Amino acid sequence: MSELRIRGLRKSFDGHPVLHGIDLSVERGTLLALLGPSGSGKTTLLRVLCGFERADGGTVEIDGRRVVGDGLHLPSEQRRVGYVPQEGALFPHLSVADNIVFGLPRAQRRARHRVAELLELVGLPASFATRAPQQLSGGQQQRVALARALAPAPTLVMLDEPFSSLDAALRLETRQAVAHALAAAGATAVLVTHDQSEALSMGHEVAVLWRGKLIQTATPQTLYRQPVTRELASFVGEAVLLAGDARGGSATCELGTLPLSVPVADGAVDVMVRPEQIRVLHAHEAAPSGAPSFDAIVRDVVFQGQDAAVTLQMQSAAHTVVRARVPGYRSPQLGERVTLTVDGDATAYPRG
Known part of the structure; x- marks a missing residue:
């Protein structure tokens, strides 16, 4: 996988600043949890990284390749970024296998390229390939969504609060499965969440956005034990x-x-x-x-x-x-x- 470098990233909507000069580095093979309360700018940052929104300023480099900066806005399809949305967003009229290969070239779609391998990677049996998404539990659908994101061998995987709709027991099980799959794939990933326990349990590092500013990036242990502000101390536990x-x-x-x-x-x-x-x-x-x-x-x-x-x-x-x-x-x-x-x-x- 790759490394992510963000420097001075800015974004406003209707003249209202949402991201204030974000500087952030994610090392190769790292799962970074991007944590913050609602309205802190997490989703905006994710959308800028994926190419869904155009930045107002700053630079973004993925594996040494600039995708944002100096008037450059590389389209989403050219960034090789895998994306796992909140609800999984699987196509109900396609089988699990067809959902997984959906973003691949036609020849690979016909050959069901790596379907069995990817299902195993996310902890699902190969027999699930022929099932419809509605025959799966919410946690299983999220694992299929991750398999789909990993299928094109992306340079970076973005996860947008992928466990928020799951009940507590299923959330924990699915978190563990997703973390294991990302580690097994050697993926560089950014998990966007407002759930403190999720960020602390899954992230190798945790970056905290607060009112559009990145106020602390640290290991989970350091963030919990030594938060840089009293407000952050009350937010993280x-x-x-x-x-x-x-x-x-x-x-x-x-x-x-x-x-x-x-x-x-x-x-x-x-x-x-x-x-x-x-x-x-x-x-x-x-x-x-x-x-x-x-x-x-x-x-x-x-x-x-x-x-x-x-x-x-x-x-x-x-x-x-x-x-x-x-x-x-x-x-x-x-x-x-x-x-x-x-x-x-x-x-x-x-x-x-």
Whole structure:
């Protein structure tokens, strides 16, 4: 497959800027998850890369070949980009095999070129080739759509929220199958999504678009643990934000003095920890030796099976309310008096 290079990409609609000078690189064989809330510009960026929309400025290179820039707008059919839309968009009057080979030259369509190989690649039996799309589940249809996108051996695969219409169990299964197929094909791919868990679980890297600007590109672990803004921290999972004071690589807040994952200038900050970092200890349990601990009362519990979201009111002068996430079997009772400690590093954001 290929590498993708985007430099200074801009796009407006009716004078309203949608993409503000996007710079982005996707290395060969990488699955990049493009994450952002609705209206952030994700779909516009995808459509510009596919050639469905013309950019206002900037350049795009796919495998060293410029497809956008300096008045150049290479048509979609000349870019060798595979595209998997949200609903799969299979042709209901064609068989699975005919859908897969639809974009190939006539001779290859007649020969059903690589149909069995591609079905195996996406985790479907060869016998599905003769079926109609409506005989398949939603997840199976999405796998066929991916096989169709891979059939012409594209230089880049674009996936536009391909799992959004699937139920939770089928979504997870289909994600895994698609990720495996892309890896087996050695594909360079961009997955557009607003689903944080999808981006974090599938992407080798995650790029976050926010109001048309690319604000962070990082590994899933770095993005989750060290988001660059407090708004992004709250978007990528749950965040507990507390007023604090940074000094010498640590920050002091109502949960104690916590080491910072990234140093910030000394002064007033907002301290961020994830709910799963807050350990909830029952009355008979002792805090780890030397670890600061704080008394709290359980005000709410939302049991979710494997885990539980717990709202806690700290018994400090400020009576601060925080949220913790605990394993389901350790779920406390309403009104229970517990002790809190914090595991791991925190992230801090300067105020002002």
